[in-house]
Amino acid sequence: MTAPDxxxxxxxxxxxxSVAVIGASTSxxxxxxxxxxxxxxxxxxxxxxxxxxxADTILDLPCYAGVKAIDPPPDLAxxxxxxxxxxxxxxxxxxxxxxxxxxxxxxxxxxxxxxxxLQQQVVEVAQRYGVRVVGPNCQGVNNPHHPLCASWPLxxxxxxxxxxxxxxxxGAAMMDWLTEEKLGCASFVSMGNRAxxxxxxxxxxxxxxxxxxxxxxxxxxxxxxEAFLRVVEELHKPLVVLKSGRTPKGKVAAESHTKALAGADxxxxxxxxxxxxCRAYTIEEFYDFAKAFAYLKPPAxxxxxxxxxxxxxxxxxxxxxxxxxxxxxxxxxxLAETLTP
Amino acid sequence: MTAPDxxxxxxxxxxxxSVAVIGASTSxxxxxxxxxxxxxxxxxxxxxxxxxxxADTILDLPCYAGVKAIDPPPDLAxxxxxxxxxxxxxxxxxxxxxxxxxxxxxxxxxxxxxxxxLQQQVVEVAQRYGVRVVGPNCQGVNNPHHPLCASWPLxxxxxxxxxxxxxxxxGAAMMDWLTEEKLGCASFVSMGNRAxxxxxxxxxxxxxxxxxxxxxxxxxxxxxxEAFLRVVEELHKPLVVLKSGRTPKGKVAAESHTKALAGADxxxxxxxxxxxxCRAYTIEEFYDFAKAFAYLKPPAxxxxxxxxxxxxxxxxxxxxxxxxxxxxxxxxxxLAETLTP
Numbered sequence: 001m002t003a004p005d006x007x008x009x010x011x012x013x014x015x016x017x018s019v020a021v022i023g024a025s026t027s028x029x030x031x032x033x034x035x036x037x038x039x040x041x042x043x044x045x046x047x048x049x050x051x052x053x054x055a056d057t058i059l060d061l062p063c064y065a066g067v068k069a070i071d072p073p074p075d076l077a078x079x080x081x082x083x084x085x086x087x088x089x090x091x092x093x094x095x096x097x098x099x100x101x102x103x104x105x106x107x108x109x110x111x112x113x114x115x116x117x118l119q120q121q122v123v124e125v126a127q128r129y130g131v132r133v134v135g136p137n138c139q140g141v142n143n144p145h146h147p148l149c150a151s152w153p154l155x156x157x158x159x160x161x162x163x164x165x166x167x168x169x170x171g172a173a174m175m176d177w178l179t180e181e182k183l184g185c186a187s188f189v190s191m192g193n194r195a196x197x198x199x200x201x202x203x204x205x206x207x208x209x210x211x212x213x214x215x216x217x218x219x220x221x222x223x224x225x226e227a228f229l230r231v232v233e234e235l236h237k238p239l240v241v242l243k244s245g246r247t248p249k250g251k252v253a254a255e256s257h258t259k260a261l262a263g264a265d266x267x268x269x270x271x272x273x274x275x276x277x278c279r280a281y282t283i284e285e286f287y288d289f290a291k292a293f294a295y296l297k298p299p300a301x302x303x304x305x306x307x308x309x310x311x312x313x314x315x316x317x318x319x320x321x322x323x324x325x326x327x328x329x330x331x332x333x334x335l336a337e338t339l340t341p
Numbered sequence: 342m343t344a345p346d347x348x349x350x351x352x353x354x355x356x357x358x359s360v361a362v363i364g365a366s367t368s369x370x371x372x373x374x375x376x377x378x379x380x381x382x383x384x385x386x387x388x389x390x391x392x393x394x395x396a397d398t399i400l401d402l403p404c405y406a407g408v409k410a411i412d413p414p415p416d417l418a419x420x421x422x423x424x425x426x427x428x429x430x431x432x433x434x435x436x437x438x439x440x441x442x443x444x445x446x447x448x449x450x451x452x453x454x455x456x457x458x459l460q461q462q463v464v465e466v467a468q469r470y471g472v473r474v475v476g477p478n479c480q481g482v483n484n485p486h487h488p489l490c491a492s493w494p495l496x497x498x499x500x501x502x503x504x505x506x507x508x509x510x511x512g513a514a515m516m517d518w519l520t521e522e523k524l525g526c527a528s529f530v531s532m533g534n535r536a537x538x539x540x541x542x543x544x545x546x547x548x549x550x551x552x553x554x555x556x557x558x559x560x561x562x563x564x565x566x567e568a569f570l571r572v573v574e575e576l577h578k579p580l581v582v583l584k585s586g587r588t589p590k591g592k593v594a595a596e597s598h599t600k601a602l603a604g605a606d607x608x609x610x611x612x613x614x615x616x617x618x619c620r621a622y623t624i625e626e627f628y629d630f631a632k633a634f635a636y637l638k639p640p641a642x643x644x645x646x647x648x649x650x651x652x653x654x655x656x657x658x659x660x661x662x663x664x665x666x667x668x669x670x671x672x673x674x675x676l677a678e679t680l681t682p
Contacts, residue, residue, distance in 0.1 A: 170651075170653040242657075312507065
């Protein structure tokens with residue numbers, strides 16, 4: 001028997017056959033209700049098991065007292081309970097044979113030494129049982145192609161861009177824009193504190209995923225640089241990266257956010273340039289670059305022609321095009337003559 | 342008798358007591374109708390004289406066969422007739438004692454050697470009679486404080502920003518945004534080919550104008566560098582400049598637009614820095630900088646604090662603030678403690 005392929009393991013999270021929601025709630029204001037509802041509303045085809053010892057049914061689904069009461073065990077557990085109960089719940093998942101977990105709950109390494117200790121317990125339990133874990137402190141996962149939206153906002157359009165984000169808000173902004181333009185996504189994974197699954201795992205996964213055309217990753221720091229390098233060397237899809245923590249104080253802010261080392265920005269620049277990784281500097285660029293790779297035909301060259309009724313607009317556009325390295329073409333005198341009004 | 346003050350002369354254009362529209366039209370699709378209508382709709386308080394030998398009345402105003410038939414002569418003539426008739430019309434204005442003209446018509450230096458010769462005639466006539474001329478090939482002038490909108494779009498809100506533009510489209514974009522945000526403008530002057538009145542004249546004028554708080558100038562090149570320097574040395578209001586033609590091809594495009602020399606961009610950078618002129622690099626910055634100078638209280642220092650529910654957004658904001666030279670403040674440990682949820 002060989003060790004499980006870490007890429008295939010993520011199928012339990014992004015293509016599960018069955019899902020338990022540990023901490024499902026009867027209260028529509030709570031995430032434990034909203035996530036369960038989004039899983040149902042996204043059209044998930046397998047069984048969904050709410051886990052809540054105090055309810056009989058939620059959203060017309062029968063409730064279970066604990067994950068061990070579910071038979072057969074679900075592929076994926078989505079966990080939304082207070083941080084101090086998470087290690088025990090994950091332990092039960094491991095014992096019962098659950099293969100993947102998405103821990104939405106916060107209160108871990110981002111919350112101080114006590115949370116740090118809880119996160120360490122999560123890592124130990126995950127490793128002991130071989131359960132792959134997304135989060136904690138994350139906004140969940142969405143794969144509209146499977147389909148499964150264990151996240152928010154609900155996005156059901158099937159698109160080409162897989163979004164990986166260390167920030168739930170940045171990911172949600174991308175989901176909002178992709179929804180507004182009816183483009184949808186290939187998948188969305190909010191990584192949160194990256195106790196286990198990180199950007200390297202996910203880039204490797206989406207590089208093989210037939211539904212993904214472009215990978216867009218918001219990161220504050222690369223968790224495992226050597227493994228990352230091995231993965232990007234084999235990359236055959238466009239990868240757009242928005243790497244924050246560029247400035248000294250931004251770096252301090254990044255390191256306090258999800259407790260990741262941000263590293264010197266120049267090293268990232270060099271690394272990205274070497275591996276043809278497209279670096280975005282703003283969230284707007286992050287969206288635009290990913291969209292362009294996914295939906296536009298690559299131009300044959302760098303020449304561009306402006307057609308405008310405004311001289312001023314034409315000059316401003318020419319300036320910007322030149323600054324971006326484009327070659328502003330001029331019409332041949334013969335063609336210009338035929339176009340004269 | 343002393344020579345007329347060139348700044349006071351511009352009152353004939355921006356604060357006229359009476360206006361003739363030479364080339365007023367009965368056809369609502371034509372500029373000669375639209376400009377006349379905007380002058381009326383902007384609430385101009387003095388007499389308005391449509392000039393059109395083929396009509397009796399336009400928009401209920403009696404028409405005149407020529408400017409010389411108007412008694413007393415109007416302060417300002419707005420001219421919208423084919424280029425080849427413009428020198429003669431301007432000659433009549435001069436002979437009759439009209440003090441200012443705005444030539445909307447195109448077909449001058451921007452249109453080839455023939456137009457170049459016509460523009461030269463305009464300059465000669467203007468100088469011979471001391472008529473100050475805005476344009477030709479321009480989008481007119483608007484002073485909502487007077488009020489007089491001899492331009493388009495119609496903007497009647499009285500604001501603080503005087504917009505000077507070598508491009509009608511850039512100026513119109515500013516007018517649109519100032520209208521959308523209900524800010525209005527102090528004045529708008531579309532300079533066109535700058536046969537006579539140029540940015541130096543207008544900056545001097547608006548520097549003295551009591552209704553102007555901030556001057557925003559879109560230019561492709563400074564027409565009279567020495568006069569410009571003398572004026573900006575005496576400037577006591579914020580001046581925001583969007584200078585296009587920054588790149589080699591942008592420069593070529595600028596020089597072909599209104600036939601102005603664009604000059605080396607580094608010289609402009611140095612000049613602007615020396616005279617505290619705020620340089621905008623995009624039309625969005627042009628608008629935002631002018632608005633900030635006009636409507637925001639200057640901050641006491643460069644420290645900034647972000648309040649956000651998103652770690653990712655906080656890091657991206659911190660990065661950008663640091664890159665802009667702002668000092669991202671941190672809370673004292675005591676204050677942070679009291680804010681902990």
